[in-house]
Amino acid sequence: MDASDKSQQKDAFKKEFIKKIEEVSGNCLADASVLKQYQALAELVMEKISAEWAQTNMQYNKQPTKQVYFFSIEFLIGRLLNSYINNLSLEEIVTESLDELGLDYEAILAQESDPGLGNGGLGRLMACYLDSSAAMKMPAHGNGIRYKYGLFEQRIINAEQIEVADNWLKNGYPFEIRKPDKSVIVKYYGHVHAENINGNLTFVHEDYEPIMAVPYDIPIMGYHNKTVNSLRLWSAEPIDGFDLPTFNQGQFLYAVRQKSEAEAISQILYPNDSGFDGKLLRLKQEYFFVCAGLKRIVSHYKRNNSNSVDGFGEKICIHINDTHPAMCGPELMRIFMDEEGLGWNDAWKMTVASLSFTNHTVMPEALEKWSVDMMSKLLPRIYMIIEEINRRFIEELDLNYPNDPDRNHSLSIIKDGQVHMANLSIVTSHSINGVASLHSKILREETFHGFYQVFPERFNSVTNGVSPRRFLMYNNPKLKNLLNESIGNEWETNLFQLKRLLNFINDPVFYEKYNAIKLSNKSQLADYISRRIGLHVDPTSIFDIQVKRIHEYKRQLLNALHILYLYNRLKENPNLEMAPRTFIFAGKAAPGYYYAKDVIKLINAIAELVNGDNTVNTKIKVAFLANFNVSLAEKIYPAANISEQISTAGKEASGTSNMKFMMNGAVTLGTMDGANIEIAEAVGPTNIVTFGLTSEEVSNYNKYGGYRSVDIFEQDPRIQQVLHQLVDGTFGFGLNFQSIYDSLLLYNDPYFVLKDFNAYTDAQNRVDHLYRNEQIWTKMSITNIAQSGMFSSDRSISDYQREIWTVK
Numbered sequence: 069m070d071a072s073d074k075s076q077q078k079d080a081f082k083k084e085f086i087k088k089i090e091e092v093s094g095n096c097l098a099d100a101s102v103l104k105q106y107q108a109l110a111e112l113v114m115e116k117i118s119a120e121w122a123q124t125n126m127q128y129n130k131q132p133t134k135q136v137y138f139f140s141i142e143f144l145i146g147r148l149l150n151s152y153i154n155n156l157s158l159e160e161i162v163t164e165s166l167d168e169l170g171l172d173y174e175a176i177l178a179q180e181s182d183p184g185l186g187n188g189g190l191g192r193l194m195a196c197y198l199d200s201s202a203a204m205k206m207p208a209h210g211n212g213i214r215y216k217y218g219l220f221e222q223r224i225i226n227a228e229q230i231e232v233a234d235n236w237l238k239n240g241y242p243f244e245i246r247k248p249d250k251s252v253i254v255k256y257y258g259h260v261h262a263e264n265i266n267g268n269l270t271f272v273h274e275d276y277e278p279i280m281a282v283p284y285d286i287p288i289m290g291y292h293n294k295t296v297n298s299l300r301l302w303s304a305e306p307i308d309g310f311d312l313p314t315f316n317q318g319q320f321l322y323a324v325r326q327k328s329e330a331e332a333i334s335q336i337l338y339p340n341d342s343g344f345d346g347k348l349l350r351l352k353q354e355y356f357f358v359c360a361g362l363k364r365i366v367s368h369y370k371r372n373n374s375n376s377v378d379g380f381g382e383k384i385c386i387h388i389n390d391t392h393p394a395m396c397g398p399e400l401m402r403i404f405m406d407e408e409g410l411g412w413n414d415a416w417k418m419t420v421a422s423l424s425f426t427n428h429t430v431m432p433e434a435l436e437k438w439s440v441d442m443m444s445k446l447l448p449r450i451y452m453i454i455e456e457i458n459r460r461f462i463e464e465l466d467l468n469y470p471n472d473p474d475r476n477h478s479l480s481i482i483k484d485g486q487v488h489m490a491n492l493s494i495v496t497s498h499s500i501n502g503v504a505s506l507h508s509k510i511l512r513e514e515t516f517h518g519f520y521q522v523f524p525e526r527f528n529s530v531t532n533g534v535s536p537r538r539f540l541m542y543n544n545p546k547l548k549n550l551l552n553e554s555i556g557n558e559w560e561t562n563l564f565q566l567k568r569l570l571n572f573i574n575d576p577v578f579y580e581k582y583n584a585i586k587l588s589n590k591s592q593l594a595d596y597i598s599r600r601i602g603l604h605v606d607p608t609s610i611f612d613i614q615v616k617r618i619h620e621y622k623r624q625l626l627n628a629l630h631i632l633y634l635y636n637r638l639k640e641n642p643n644l645e646m647a648p649r650t651f652i653f654a655g656k657a658a659p660g661y662y663y664a665k666d667v668i669k670l671i672n673a674i675a676e677l678v679n680g681d682n683t684v685n686t687k688i689k690v691a692f693l694a695n696f697n698v699s700l701a702e703k704i705y706p707a708a709n710i711s712e713q714i715s716t717a718g719k720e721a722s723g724t725s726n727m728k729f730m731m732n733g734a735v736t737l738g739t740m741d742g743a744n745i746e747i748a749e750a751v752g753p754t755n756i757v758t759f760g761l762t763s764e765e766v767s768n769y770n771k772y773g774g775y776r777s778v779d780i781f782e783q784d785p786r787i788q789q790v791l792h793q794l795v796d797g798t799f800g801f802g803l804n805f806q807s808i809y810d811s812l813l814l815y816n817d818p819y820f821v822l823k824d825f826n827a828y829t830d831a832q833n834r835v836d837h838l839y840r841n842e843q844i845w846t847k848m849s850i851t852n853i854a855q856s857g858m859f860s861s862d863r864s865i866s867d868y869q870r871e872i873w874t875v876k
């Protein structure tokens with residue numbers, strides 16, 4: 069674009085913007101609040117997207133290609149405005165125009181609410197996969213729930229987590245389009261009976277409670293490519309507002325209750341990231357978006373296919389994200405048989421051909437098992453179909469493996485009064501995959517070993533990936549510019565091209581530029597920390613960061629105990645030779661997970677002890693940043709030196725923050741778990757610091773015993789000292805961490821924190837030595853960026869395309 073072109077475009081943009089401000093605020097620019105500036109900009113951008121959106125949809129309809137639909141109970145999309153502007157290539161026009169109008173682009177962006185429609189990695193993965201699908205011009209869309217309240221906002225008060233409702237829609241949301249004409253009725257409860265209609269056995273569902281599902285569509289934009297896919301989120305509403313007849317009879321309260329019971333379904337995201345709790349409302353949510361989503365997909369398919377469902381299995385991929393949407397199997401069967409009049413066998417072939425399933429965890433407490441009683445009452449027809457799926461599946465097992473009742477029992481979908489959703493997902497899908505190679509291996513060899521024997525061809529593995537747009541290009545613009553000036557811009561559309569950085573691996577000029585950028589990113593985060601919690605941290609210190617949900621298996625406790633140990637060492641020897649360090653934590657605990665909340669309290673208590681002690685606080689500082697969400701994550705990764713990935717081996721299915729850190733040049737300090745193993749392979753052993761038990765060792769201890777945490781305690785005076793401090797008043801009156809002490813000693817330390825303590829402190833010492841050699845550290849850091857290509861979600865999506873959906 070030449071200079072006069074650009075100035076014309078800017079003039080046009082400014083005109084449009086000023087006009088929009090007047091429309092949305094009834095004020096002129098000078099009197100419009102920052103919120104109104106944001107709303108005006110968002111609406112303008114939405115108008116620009118709409119044309120390309122309509123165009124993409126038209127193309128998909130005209131030339132029906134295979135379409136993929138991600139069904140997920142969570143989509144953690146993050147703020148969108150800046151991504152849209154960059155994807156449209158409007159960043160220069162917009163930022164320069166706003167600047168010339170005297171407005172602050174960053175402040176405008178900060179007005180956008182960050183939709184917390186997910187708990188963590190699983191929900192964010194879906195958002196990265198939508199982003200990559202659009203970036204690769206793949207027809208893939210999302211289908212989920214439009215929760216009125218997202219994941220709670222976390223505040224830290226007196227060291228403890230306090231939860232506040234997340235009313236993300238309070239100022240409206242400019243990037244969704246409500247489509248009431250595409251509403252669907254979802255039926256709960258009632259009775260099903262078989263009727264002979266025209267000689268056909270037909271199942272009729274009566275006396276049900278109807279709920280209206282209303283879709284809201286959000287555009288998902290590709291990178292500089294005019295592709296705009298859709299994320300469809302469903303909202304629950306009562307049928308036709310108030311039930312008027314009831315109201316007229318004077319039963320006002322009853323009518324109001326009906327309304328709020330309907331709305332309850334999409335009222336709030338369950339804040340549990342790993343424990344199944346069997347609540348009726350959750351089961352309603354799961355069926356709600358499955359039923360509404362499939363209904364629309366099937367009718368759309370028929371519209372483009374001469375009103376027939378023929379060929380659905382080859383043209384439509386329904387991908388289920390963990391087991392929450394597992395009722396896609398029986399619901400598709402119901403639609404094909406009860407609504408489209410197909411027989412069981414034809415319906416079954418299309419269902420299995422269409423469905424694929426990703427598992428995200430092997431933690432037994434997360435596996436969904438619904439009570440037969442609850443499911444058969446709430447969803448009588450679905451339950452009937454599950455029974456029949458199971459009956460036929462067991463019949464087939466009997467045929468192939470005669471006289472093997474143990475196998476039948478272990479693989480049964482329904483047993484002991486419960487419906488096993490993972491078993492249902494495997495039986496109804498043509499593909500099941502894990503999210504990193506170790507995880508997929510554990511699925512094959514342990515968690516789903518029985519199914520692997522029966523259906524070996526169904527088992528796949530796709531290592532997770534993250535969006536390089538959101539987690540490198542847009543959140544770390546200085547690094548992006550350095551990359552472009554050094555290796556050209558091909559890496560923007562093919563992240564493997566980052567390997568070209570290896571040409572600069574010993575280049576002192578490049579080192580200098582790179583380190584200046586890292587320092588500047590760290591200064592920005594330091595400013596944020598000082599604004600948020602009033603803590604001054606030194607940007608030249610090591611930024612050692614662990615950000616993720618708080619969970620025992622992720623072992624924030626190991627990190628915290630090491631800091632306490634380092635504090636003790638420094639108290640003994642304030643002149644201890646070490647590079648100054650800032651330990652940074654962020655993450656939410658599920659509101660009912662008291663142990664995790666105690667860990668948050670412990671970290672904050674250690675922060676208070678350390679930060680306030682002048683004999684140690686020039687060497688170490690500790691910051692807990694409240695309310696970790698996508699926008700905070702984007703600020704954190706570019707400033708990191710060390711990425712803490714220290715889960716008990718075998719427990720973290722993949723992890724994705726490990727990839728986001730890596731892309732921004734942080735060095736992983738981690739166990740051989742999840743995708744850490746593949747990061748280690750990519751960068752080589754000298755560019756990562758690993759430690760601790762292997763997943764085999766952990767699994768052997770769990771199977772055969774042989775670990776006694778008290779033995780470690782008795783042998784290691786460092787551990788004795790820190791554990792005593794948990795309960796001896798070190799943190800002041802009333803602050804005592806008996807539950808943590810007991811878990812480690814009385815309950816034999818189920819996540820091997822004490823077992824790995826020594827290996828972890830050694831690893832931390834190695835980190836200190838490596839960091840103090842600037843040359844070595846810079847080389848490690850740059851190598852991590854150079855080898856991060858394989859962790860782009862673009863690569864993951866091409867793996868899914870090739871191996872699972874077989875889309876061209």
Ligand code: B1H
Nearest residue numbers: 189190340341428429503720721722723724
């Ligand atoms: C992951 C979950 C999860 N695994 C149940 N499982 C939930 C399970 O609301 N629930 O009931 C919510 C979330 N989340 C994470 O998925 C894994 O722990 C990570 O290791 C992985 O990287 C991520 C994406 O695959």
